[in-house]
Amino acid sequence: MSLRPILIHPDPRLRKMCQPVAAISPEIVKLADDMLETMYDAPGIGLAAPQVGVMTRLLVMDCVKDSELPPRPMVLINPTITWSSEERGTYEEGCLSIPDQYADVERPAEVKVRWLTLDGTEAEEHFTGLWATCVQHEIDHLDGKLFIDYLKPLRRQMITRKMEKLKRERARA
Numbered sequence: 001m002s003l004r005p006i007l008i009h010p011d012p013r014l015r016k017m018c019q020p021v022a023a024i025s026p027e028i029v030k031l032a033d034d035m036l037e038t039m040y041d042a043p044g045i046g047l048a049a050p051q052v053g054v055m056t057r058l059l060v061m062d063c064v065k066d067s068e069l070p071p072r073p074m075v076l077i078n079p080t081i082t083w084s085s086e087e088r089g090t091y092e093e094g095c096l097s098i099p100d101q102y103a104d105v106e107r108p109a110e111v112k113v114r115w116l117t118l119d120g121t122e123a124e125e126h127f128t129g130l131w132a133t134c135v136q137h138e139i140d141h142l143d144g145k146l147f148i149d150y151l152k153p154l155r156r157q158m159i160t161r162k163m164e165k166l167k168r169e170r171a172r173a
């Protein structure tokens, strides 16, 4: 397993529509492994393949936050949302590609998602709470969408300017 560098917004690779996974190859298995390690190290509760520069429809998540409970690492390949609740919920979201910026985002409170697991079987689950927020946030990444796209233009622009400054400073370091 190895840590992968996480791309920081703005980056054109974070704005691409990702391609479906065609076959579950050893490279895909290693990518999922590395993404889980990178997510836990960040730390985060979700991570999408474009965030580590791989433009494919794969995401990982583990929204178990209580350290007393066993972790629940999940790998979702070619995920699709098959149902969204009318009811909506608001959560203060962050993003590992937009460090230290948080804003309230409203989304459907519950979603049903279908995906392919690493062993090639179909799965479907009804997500609620933080899991629902996280899986929608990650699937947005696969479509080149970021949580700041739900904010007003001025707020989005301010955050983008801050990230451009951060990248300039990191480049100098």
Ligand code: K2U
Pocket (backbone or CB within 6 Å): 043, 044, 045, 046, 047, 048, 091, 092, 093, 094, 095, 096, 097, 130, 133, 134, 137, 138, 141
């Ligand atoms: O995709 C990512 O960048 C990881 C996101 C996933 C996420 C964002 C918003 C809401 C839920 C999940 C986070 O950066 S992981 C860090 C985090 C942890 C707990 C709550 C919010 C964000």
Ligand code: ZN
Pocket (backbone or CB within 6 Å): 094, 095, 096, 097, 137, 141
């Ligand atoms: Zn994100």
